[in-house]
Structure formats: structure tokens, C-alpha cells
Amino acid sequence: MDRKTIFDEVRRLLGRGFRPAEISALDAAISRASLPQGEPLPCPTSIGDAGIVLIKHFEGCAKVRPDGMVEAYPDPASGGAPFTIGWGATGADIAPGTIWTMEECDRRLETDLRRYSDDVRNALGDAATTQNQFDAMVSFHYNTGAIRRATLTRLHCAGNFSGAAKEFGRWNKAAGRVMAGLVRRRAAEAALYCQS
Numbered sequence: 125m126d127r128k129t130i131f132d133e134v135r136r137l138l139g140r141g142f143r144p145a146e147i148s149a150l151d152a153a154i155s156r157a158s159l160p161q162g163e164p165l166p167c168p169t170s171i172g173d174a175g176i177v178l179i180k181h182f183e184g185c186a187k188v189r190p191d192g193m194v195e196a197y198p199d200p201a202s203g204g205a206p207f208t209i210g211w212g213a214t215g216a217d218i219a220p221g222t223i224w225t226m227e228e229c230d231r232r233l234e235t236d237l238r239r240y241s242d243d244v245r246n247a248l249g250d251a252a253t254t255q256n257q258f259d260a261m262v263s264f265h266y267n268t269g270a271i272r273r274a275t276l277t278r279l280h281c282a283g284n285f286s287g288a289a290k291e292f293g294r295w296n297k298a299a300g301r302v303m304a305g306l307v308r309r310r311a312a313e314a315a316l317y318c319q320s
Contacts, residue, residue, distance in 0.1 A: 172259050178260075180233075202299050207222065209229065
């Protein structure tokens, strides 16, 4: 199916270009319409390259020592727990003084991304989902752990993609304060979510 022809015709009928959320919604509708009757658009099962790039960009791999080892650091908002290491890894195994090799950081990211992708896939069920939408939601969940309780998940599952995209920006606080880094991350996730 030639999606460009459809998009061009709808642009002509509207007499204007598309908003990002409209592109995502129209693309998902075309995907659903092109499937055999009653068959849902398959939800991705793992994060794609765009999502990994986004997560690595915002998580960074901070506290790399001169010897190449990576050291755990405290949460920027609380100044304490949870301690983080590598590409944003947290957990009971990470505390002040934890030191990993870069290879350990990369392996942990792969393991965590599988787990977070599974969480998002389970939360979305059979909801029509593009790879970019899925990647944005995995990044969101990786950072917040909130995929099951977030309004954006409910709106996405209901097919309200523009409403879901707006919800990312609500998750911009840590320790009760708006954090500039979270504002930037949520904007990047919403932009990825809206890409066709």
C-alpha cells in the first residue's frame, strides 16, 4: 500500500499539513485497515534502535573513572537512593561504592531493556502500536517505572494517540520538583511517539 499517496490526498483535502500526533494516528489507522479483517496491528516485542539511542542519550554513562571503570552515583533529585550506575541501572545490587566495567554496564542495559520491553508489551496487550510508539513508551517506563498506572497507557490503548502524546510531559518531576532534564526527556519521548 502506498501510504504517501494517502497522506498527500488527506493533506490536500485538509488544505494544510499534519500535526505530529495526526501523522501517528493516520499511520496507525492505515496499518489497521491494511490487515485482514479483525486482525490487530501487532505490537512490537522489543525496543528498536531509536529507543535505545534515546535512552542512552538521556541516561548517559556517568561517573566513568580515569581507569575506565564506572562508579555508582546518587539520585540527582534526592542526593541519595536510588543509586544509579551505567546506563541508568538501579536496584538492590547498586549502592554507594559499586563499581562496574563498561561491559557490565552494557550487559545490564540489554537485560533491563528486555525486561522493560516485556512490561510495556504486557501493558499494551493487543493495542495497535508502531515501533516508535513502543520505543517511546519503553524509554518512559525505563525512567519512571509507571507504564501500568500512567494515563498515557490507557489513552494509547484506547487509540487516542494525540492524548497519549500529551501525557508524557506530565511526568517531569523528581522528588516533587520539575527537573529540566525530565522536561527534555519527556519532550523527546513524545516526539518519537508521534513519528510515523
